[in-house]
Amino acid sequence: MDDKELNKMARSHNPPPEVPRDRMWEKIDAARSERRSVVQPDFTPRRSPAFRIIRIAAGVAAILVLGVFIGRMTDQQPVPVPVPVAVNEVETTDPDIKKDIYRLAARDLFSRADFLLTDFKVRSCGKDELSEVPAWAGGMLVQTRLLMDTDVAEDVEMKNLLDELELVLAQIVGLSRDNCASDMAWIRQGLQERDTIDRLRTVSAGSEI
């Protein structure tokens, strides 16, 4: 069966039922109205903890995006040791809020790392196959190191996972063309032995390790 046949069969197979637009909209509208009714009456200048979390999370996200940018700009070159800017940027005295923000950022990173590592596991050493992976991993490596300097690393399990992720990302960034096959086999073996992808997946889905 070639791709065309597979594609044709897939498209015609078990089409979804008619979209229940109105029924879904009623529930969406109800949920939105409920939120509006909670939010609208309160126009006091004092900001809620949720607002502060969102604002600080946006700051952390911006820093992480900057990290990705730096990682992509450095491409194959050695990744610079990041300055722990994120720690200074998060201005809150509440340690719980701070920790929650970093946990959110860590989960987002783990989710994207899961995607990268799952993909990496099935790649071969061909030039086209691997061309974009080290740069992709480099961006995440910077973010991982930033998070290692935050409160989230106080949690032993999180710290272990960040350490492991840093190691495997550094290995991917440093893949050499000469020993590509053996390096990749070594990295894959490490991933399998430590069950890294499943553990990343568990945390990114929202539960503890």
Add this chain to the structure above:
Amino acid sequence: MEERLLISRILAGDTAAERQLYDTHVDRVFRLAYRMTGDATWAEDLTQDTFIRAFDRLAGFRGEVAFAGWLHRVATSVILTGLRKRKKVQSVESVRDDLDWAAESGPTTDPDLRRSIDRAVAGLDDNHRLVFVMHDMEGYTHQEIATAVDAPVGTIKARLSRARQKLRDALNGPGLSMEME
């Protein structure tokens, strides 16, 4: 341009604009959720969650990508998280059994073949299935998928190729090759 105007109206509190934006995009989101879960009720829940989350975060939409791409980024995140959460409380096999696409199927071919295809598609891991479903079942472009899952286009192409190969292997496995002919 019109979509930007709609978004501005929504941010200003216009609920009619919310409905208009919803109507524009809901079909694709629901179809994707249905193809990924095989369960109409679950797909409805995921679609609702997607739009509630998207409207809540609309102020953060800066227009770097098309709105549809941004919305699908929210949708794929909601769908994959939903699938993973359910798998945590069910074995893989029981999840696959839940993907009862055959029971709700429209006009199609031989029931045995249908069941074989269902099982083969359901047997892919979530990330490969998502790319296959988006591209081969729902007609998304490589670029649209790359935007939705925030990965390079080359990765999407490689993943699609692997998903197709896995499906071919599954469909041509023992006892199935005859059905395909």
